[in-house]
Amino acid sequence: MKRLPLLSTTFLVVCLFSFRIDCAHASDGFDEQFAEANQLFENDNLSAAMANYEDLFQTGAVADELFFNLGVTAEKLDRPGEAALWFARTEVLTPRHPEALQSLKFLENEYGFLHFEQKGAASALSDVPKVWLWWGVHISIWALILTVALIVISRRRGRRRPGPVAVAVLSLLVLLAAGTCLYLLRGVPAAESLARVTATEVEALTTPEPEGKLVTALPPGSEVEILQDYVSWVYVEIPSGVRGWVEKESITPLLW
Amino acid sequence: MPPKHFHLRLLSLDGRPWAVALCLLFWLSSVCIAQTSTRPEMSVEMTTNTPRIALGESGSLNLICRNFELRSSPQINVDGLQIMQRGKSSQITIRNGERSRQVTYTYVVVGEQVGRFTIEPLRFSTGSGESLASGSVTFEVYQPDGSQTEIANEKPYFATLELAETKLYVNQVIPATLSFFVRGGGGARFTKVNFTNDALAVRSRDQFANTQTIIDGIPFSKTQASYRFFAMKPGEFDVQADIAAQVQAMNNRFGGGSGFFFNRLEEKTLRSIPVKIEVLPLPPGAPESFTNSVGEFQMLTQVAQKSGLQVGDPLQLEFIVSGVGNMQIMGAPKLSGERSDGWKVYEPSREYDPSRSSDGLNPGVVRFQQVIIPQRAHTKLPSFQLSYFNPKTERYETLESEALTVSIAEDPQKTDSQSAAASQSREISTLSAEAAEPSPKAELPEPQFSDVLYIKRTRPHWLSSAAPTFADSWSAMMRFHIIAIGLCLAIILALGFLRIHRARKLASEGPCESWSDVSRFLQGSKEKDLSNMLRQLYQKLCELQDSKPKGFEKEAEREIFTKVQAAAFTSTSSNVEKLSLVTALKQDISALSRKGS
Incomplete structure (x- = not known):
């Protein structure tokens, strides 16, 4: 019974590492093709560079460097919507990616695309991935269960241990903090439902048909939240707080 | 509440006639101001949904009058076109309290000759003497090719694409008409149109027209959409459109008549007949502008x-x-x-x-x-x-x-200030540095987002190809819980096993010093060999008796000892009797153990 705290810690560690959180991918040949694409870019052969980068992505290569270079090349090829999409994807892999953020700022100034802006506490927390918060909730629940069990067993044996009590209080604080953050972030759209306008001259319409009335024009690169899917149309929430129908082909989901 | 005769008193001559005159004047002026300030702008516009029509077929022409109305639809005559009045519709809009009215006169235009025909601007005089003119509209009447007739005999649905030109320059805009034919049907509505060639920039004019036509003696309904497009690169291309349309299928339950209530919409997809175009490059020597x-x-x-x-x-x-x-x-x-x-x-x-x-x-x-x-x-x-x-x-x-x-x-002022600044700077230069005032704080430079940053050349850290979706994380969390629960159960089972194992060990090896030890021995003993178990129990009881200075003092203790002694050394009793004895002993010893603790 003296080994219970050690057992509890081992228990949580085993739980966490018993499955794969993230794994490095076999990168055979990716580096060579990436270098080749970079060389093509430097030789001003932008279309070929783009094709090489896209080919890499199609074969399963994922890295923030690749996504960022795809964004730069798309911008140079005058495809601002795609450029914004790739920069946003870079940020999915590496939140607050400085180069991607700066390039998105340039695209926003240049093309005036719309994007969701958070206010107040949600703005400060918007960079914290919701997944991390959920993990915080789940792990702290188990830590709390284990430490409370430990405290109960120790008391029945007439022993008083300060360690488990401290861990229990800490777990409770983490649980409360993570829960509060999740509550504050409840209005932030999930990455799965976000998409970027990749076509040009896209218009949100009142009905899912070409003759629908105009709701608003969507500059390339604009962020939208997909609410509903209907044949070749999607019903979207637009950052200015309005909703409308856009053709499915004119937008690309943020997650690949 | 004002008295009922308030207005009468105000209007009476013996009251305040100057006030009446002032009120009337104020009212009249406000009405005039309101009339002039809210007077909506008048305009006239001529538009068409079908700038290209096949020879002998019909298109439409709209004359839109905003905030004025004509006494009658004007007659429009153009050689090569037959223009017939069709009707009139009006629409009133109130936006931000401002009322506007739009009257649309509709005409049917039939192409009588092949060629381009322009309807010159129409001029009207409004009631206030203002002269208004519409824009001009050009119709192109073309000779339809024979491919329609061949297909009409074979297929119930088909689509054609008519282009104004098939030889054009890069970036030259040409109008195109997409026609969807449904044999004897009640019409169609496009849900999606995609032009297959990436070299073309296509824009829909969002205008549709439904007409009836006869091809080779077969009645067809024809739905048309107008497009304009231009080619972005030179070369020879096949232009065709992938169309998804809702077709009103005739499903007359009574086998005749119009079947109005029983028509159903069917989703149809098809590709228009391809049209070959030649796109010429722009000649060299373009000016700087x-x-x-x-x-x-x-x-x-x-x-x-x-x-x-x-x-x-x-x-x-x-x-x-x-x-x-x-x-x-x-x-x-x-x-x-x-x-x-x-x-x-x-x-x-x-x-x-x-x-x-x-x-x-x-x-x-x-x-x-x-x-x-x-x-x-x-x-x-x-x-x-x-x-x-x-x-x-x-x-x-x-x-x-x-x-x-x-x-x-x-x-x-600038000139004066510039000369003054120049003279002042000369004066200041003569002063000593100590007497000079502290310079104003420099402004922080604003970042300029003038371009995207350059590509990254560092070796990438390749990751899993799947996007990190929340669903994946959620399933990972569920796995985490399942593993946690599994480990919890394993720990509980392991602890239980350890406890039983320890009791057995104690039963077989440990000295017996209390009734609790005897009880634990009984709990940990196997009931397969009852005779051996009773003998071991007898030994334990002997150990317990020896450990006590005065032996078994209580009547219950002695009774148990006697029972065990008798059973351990008697071979005649059956297993059933022994089992019932062991069960009774377990209860008695457990009771003694509780009393002892």
Whole structure:
């Protein structure tokens, strides 16, 4: 019974590492093709560079460097919507990616695309991935269960241990903090439902048909939240707080 | 509440007649002001949904009068077209308290001859004596090819694409008509149209028309949509459209009649008959002011203020470019090097309304706003240039904005302050450095987001190809819980096993010093060999008796000892009797153990 705290810690560690959180991918040949694409870019052969980068992505290569270079090349090829999409994807892999953020700022100034802006506490927390918060909730629940069990067993044996009590209080604080953050972030759209306008001259319409009335024009690169899917149309929430129908082909989901 | 005779008293001559006159005057003036201030703008416009019609087939023409009405639909006569009045509709809109009325006169236009026919602007005089003129509209009547007749005999649905030209230049806009034919059907509605060739930039005019037609003696309903498109690169291409349409299938339950209530919509997808086009490259030698546009244009220049200007005052110029051609990609007029001397030229803005753009047949308009700031005195505006390629003449042509006369004087204050600053700087330079005042705090430089950053050349850290979705994380969390619960159960089972194992060990090896030890021995003993178990129990009881200085003092203790002694050394009793004895002993010993603790 003296080994219970050690057992509890081992228990949580085993739980966490018993499955794969993230794994490095076999990168055979990716580096060579990436270098080749970079060389093509430097030789001003932008279309070929783009094709090489896209080919890499199609074969399963994922890295923030690749996504960022795809964004730069798309911008140079005058495809601002795609450029914004790739920069946003870079940020999915590496939140607050400085180069991607700066390039998105340039695209926003240049093309005036719309994007969701958070206010107040949600703005400060918007960079914290919701997944991390959920993990915080789940792990702290188990830590709390284990430490409370430990405290109960120790008391029945007439022993008083300060360690488990401290861990229990800490777990409770983490649980409360993570829960509060999740509550504050409840209005932030999930990455799965976000998409970027990749076509040009896209218009949100009142009905899912070409003759629908105009709701608003969507500059390339604009962020939208997909609410509903209907044949070749999607019903979207637009950052200015309005909703409308856009053709499915004119937008690309943020997650690949 | 005012008294009932309040108004009478006010109106009576012995009351305040001057007040009555004042009120009437106020009311009349306010009515007049209201009438003049809210008077809506009148305009007239002529439009068509079908700029291209096949010979013998019909299109439509709309004459839209805003905020005035004609006594009767005007007759329109154009050789080569048969134009018939169809009807009139009106619409009243109230927006921000402002009421406007729109009356639309509809005409049916039938192509009688092949060619291009322009309906010249119609002029009307309103009730207030104002003269209004509509724009012109051009119809192109073409000879349909024979492919329709062949297909009409074979297929219940088919689609054709009619292009105004099949040989065109890069960036030259041409109108196209997509027709969807349904044999004997009740019409169709396009849900999605995709042009298959990436080399084309296509824009829908969002205008649809449904008509009936007869091909080779078979009645067809025809749904048409107008498009304008241009090719972005030279070459030979097949142009065709993938169409998804809702077709009203005739499903008459009673086998005749109109079947109005029983028609159902069916989703149909098909590809239009391909049309081959040849796209020619633009010839070399484009002027500096060429902004990619192809067509034929005119330019009008307007300036907000011409006089009373000083150096440094911004001037807003507006260039209104109208004509037939590609306005979608047209850039703003340019000011060449020498002409820009003495002017600071800002980035122009563009006002482009796709609905008012040219379709390659009818004219459109695009506006550019340009801000320039004079850096010295001027008497004339600089002349901006706009070049385009004219496919008719097959040459580059250049439009030049009018060099309007303006009056821009030097800013006297600036001149004075500049000379004063110069003299002051000379004076200051003579003063010692100690006497000089502290310089103002320098402003922090603003970051300029003028371009995207350069590509990254570092070796990437390759990750899993799957996107990190929340669903994945959620399932990972569920796995985490399942594993946690599994481990919990394993720990509980392991602890239980350890406890039992320890009891057995104690039962077999440990000394017996209390009734609790005897009870634990009994719990941990196997009941397979009862005789052996009773003998071991007897030994334990002997150990317990020896450990006590006075032996078994209580009656219950002695009774148990006697029972065990008898059973351990008697071989005649059956297993059932032994089992019932062991069960009874377990209860008694457990009771003694509880009492002892």
